[in-house]
Structures are given as C-alpha cells and as structure tokens.
Amino acid sequence: MIPPAAPPNPPGMPRPWWETRAFVMVMVLLSAVPLLYPPVPPLVDLLGHMGRYRVMLDGDVPSLAAVYSFKWALMGNLGVDLAVYPLAKLIGLEAAVKLVIISIPMMTTAGMLWVAREVHHRLPPTVMFALPFVYGHHFLFGFVNYALSVALAMLAFALWLRLGRKRLYRLRAALFVPISILVWLCHAFGWGFLGLLAFSAEVVRAHDDGRSWWRSILRAAGQSLSLALPLMLMILWREGGGGVTADWFNWKNKMFSVNTVLRDRWRVWDRIGFFTCLVVFLFAVVHPRLTLSRMLTFTALVLGAAFALLPRIIFGSAYADMRLMPFVFAIALLAIRFRRDTPPVMGWALALLALSFFLARTASVTWSLKLASDEYTRQLTALDQVPNGARVVSMVGLGCTRDSGWPMWRNAHLGGMVVVRRYGFSNDHWDVPGAKLLTVTNKVAGYWQHDPSNLIVQDGCPARFGRPVSWMLRRFPRGAFDYLWLIDPPPYDPALVSDLQKVWGLPDGSALYRIGPGPANPAP
Secondary structure, eight states, rough: OOOHHHHOOOTOOOOOOOOOOOOHHHHEEEEEOOOOOOOOOTTHHHHHHHHHHHHHHTTTHHHHHHHEOOOOOOOOOOEEEHHHHHHHHHHHHHHHHHHHHHHHHHHHHHHHHHHHEEEOOOOEGGGTTTTTGSHHHHHHHHHHHHHHHHHHHHHHHHHHHHHHTTTOOOHHHHHHHHHHHHHHHHHHHHHHHHHHHHHHHHHHHHHTTOOOOHHHHHHHHHHHGGGHHHHHHHHHHTTTOOOOBOOOHHHHHHHHHTTTOOOOOOOOHHHHHHHHHHHHHHHHHHOEEEEOOOOHHHHHHHHHHHHSSSSSBBBSSSSGGGGGHHHHHHHHTTTTEEESOOOOOHHHHHHHHHHHHHHHHHHHHHOOOOOHHEEEEHHHHGGGGHHHHHHEEEEEOOOOOOOSSOOOTTTTTTTTTHHHOOEEEEEEOOOOOOOOOOEOOOOOGGGGBTTTTTTEEEEEEESSSSSHHHHHHHHSSGGGGGEEESOOOOOOGEEEEEEEEEEOTTSSEEEEEEEOOOOOOOOO
C-alpha cells in the first residue's frame, strides 16, 4: 500500500529551500523568462489569432470590413479574445497579447506548485521536473485559448483539493459553478480537463475514507456535479451543428504526440528532455525511499486513458488528444514524493538535479524563442513595403526532410501580421464551422481565403500539410490580391512569378512581390 503523505513541517521549523515561498515566487517568475525578449510571442498559431483580434477591435475599418466579418458568440473557445479585448484598448493590441500570453505559463506553474503542496503537504524536491511541460507542444503550437483554460484549471484544481481537504464541500460546490463556466468559456477542452482532475481526485479521496471503488466513483460523480453547468452551454453552442469530430484511435498519431511532448527546435535535445522525465518517474517507482501519491497517480492514469480514447479532431479542433499529453507527464511527475520525511542528502541531490533540468529546459526554450523572434523581425521588414489595407497572399515553405520536420513551424502564420499592422487581408485564418468568431468574406480569393492555403512544400514532397509550390504559384488568383509574400520558400521556377514585381527580399529566398497597385486605405 502507498503510504500517505508525510505531515507538514511544524511551524517554526526550517524548511529546505525548495519548500519556501521564495522558491515558489522564483519558479513562477522564471516561467515568464522565455517570453520576455520577443515583442510578439513566436507561437505557431498565435499570429493568426492576432489577426482575428485586430478585426475584433477594428472591424469597422473599411479595408477590414470588406473582407472580414466578426461576430461574438457564446462558445467554449473565447479565452484570450476576452482577455485581450479590454486590455488592448488601454495599451494596444501587441502589448496586450504579450502580457496575456506571459501570464499563461506563470499561472500554470503556480497551479502545478499549489497542487503539489496540497497533495503532499509540502513541495517535493522533484517538483521541478514537471515544470518544463508548461512550455509543452500544446503551448509552443499556439493553442493559446486552451493553454489559458488549462492554467485556470490547474489553479482551480488546487483550490478544489484545498477545500476538499478542509471538508468544505458546500462552499466548494458554490464556488465551482462560476469557476467551471469561466474555464469553459476560455476553452471547452480545459473545462473537460478540470472535470477529469476533480473527478479522479475525489475517487481516491472517497476510497481513502473507506468506501469501495464503485461507491467512490459514484460519490466522485456527485461531487463533480458542480462542474456540470457548462454542459448546457455546450448543448446551446453545438445545436447549430458544424465542426467535424474524427480520426479515432490513430495510434501512430498518438505515439507521435507522446514523442513530441517537449518538441521545440532541436530534436536530440528535446528527446533527451523527454527521456529524462521517463527515467525520473521510473526511478521513483523502483527506489525504496520514493513513492507516488495515489491521488495524482490515479489522476495521471485517468488523463492517459482520456488521451487514448479521444479522437484527434473534436468539433473541428485538431490535436484534441495531443493537448492532454504534456499534463499526463506533468501530473505523473508531480506525484513523486518520499515515503517518510525527506532525507537531507538525497533531497538536496534530487532538488539540484531537478533544478538543473528545469533551468536547462528554460534556457533552451528562451534561446529558441529568441531565434524565432529575430527571424520574425527580419521577415516583418517586408511590411515596410506594404501599404495599409493591402490584400496579401502569404505562402510559407515547410520542410520536406525528417530533420526539417521537427522544429516548430513558427513562420506558418506570419501573414497574420498583415492584418495586425496593415489592416489588410491575409489568407491564414481558419474556417472551422461552429467554432469561429471571424468569417472571411473575400470570396474572390477562392481556396486562398483560409489556412492551409498559406502552406507550401517543395514539388514532389510527400508532406502531409501544404501543396506544391509550383501548383500554388501557378494557380493563385492574382486579381484577388495586391501582394504575394513568400516566406522561407522551397526552390521554384522564377518564370512562375515573372509577371510580378519584386519589391523586397532576403538571402533565404523570402520575397515580396507586387501584383498590382496597392490600395491606400489609411489605418486609424
């Protein structure tokens, strides 16, 4: 049987440095470091979302109103939109986005540490092994509404555990009705994540109180009813239909999601981080002085089962199952603790190893985002040649080799900055029925209205995403656009753009071509 957590240190007794409030504050502040340097957080999908935020704020500008329509709707996918809307009116769009995005890893880190404190009555020295998953694949991919909802869900889960530990069940039920609605409004997947956390924790708590497993499950279901009100909102949201749910039990794709849980830029380094966490968890399982929290271990198993059962696409949102995987690992690592009081020598050794791992991952992500931000700065000089209100078709080259497929495609939605900074049109927004606030009305653009028309690959490349560069350059409707923006393009025949005028370029082949006289609609 797994022993219960050791009791908290008596008041007045000195704590090791990893159990102090100063440590918690430092960890939360360090989680923001990777995002301090970039003016625009270089997360893959974020720039496309920023284009939507610009239309949300300034959709009445004629150049935007002619090609976009923005309409608020009640849905479980509003998180960063709702946060940016009032803040951008005070400090501007780009500053507001950066501030909101920085808050996400800080809140997630604070939530993880609080959960560990509630479960173990102290912070184990191994807790830092879990923190790099804050910058997991889901966050670097730019699933920002989901990431915000998970940050709130982790904080809410810690509060759920605290109120449960104090047996304040009525107060908890009252508080979690509005909390569950808030998390759902940020993103429905985050609300589902919170429900899995709360339910699994209550199952173990009820079983520890002496109930059978079946009675524990029934009690946990009853306790979790305070989180159920968003089900009604979900029905109202989805009754209009739209948004496909598909790709069930794609085990090849699920294994890819596991292997890329810390995917960033350098394959070998990211895989070392992944296997380090596996080794640490297995070490805790076999070492006689270490054990696992039953509550968090069961929670990680429930999250793992949900990952296995969920399809890849839910309501049109891709990578639905992948988004859970960083937190399967994080919760499993948070479960590690000592069987009894922490032995000083071993505690220090594990704490220093965990701190080294955390700092190394933080440093690598910081450098990676710095490189991506510098690349953004170079590429965005193209906008100096783009007048306000221009309609720009962007085409971003994706790699075709095994090695080029690992780094995140951080330039994939760079075209969104045409909307943000030039109040123009870009072809990299998403068309997801039932899950969008922004509708593209630029019908003359045809296929080149939406993502993935912004992605191109080398001719003959068997890539899953993007179309061959020659096909795209030959067929895109020139009359629908004022400029063609090629970003990191693969090799192509110059004759395909011989009818266009090159007005900007970089040594890597990136180029901006003028198709015709650009509009002169002034930005406000």
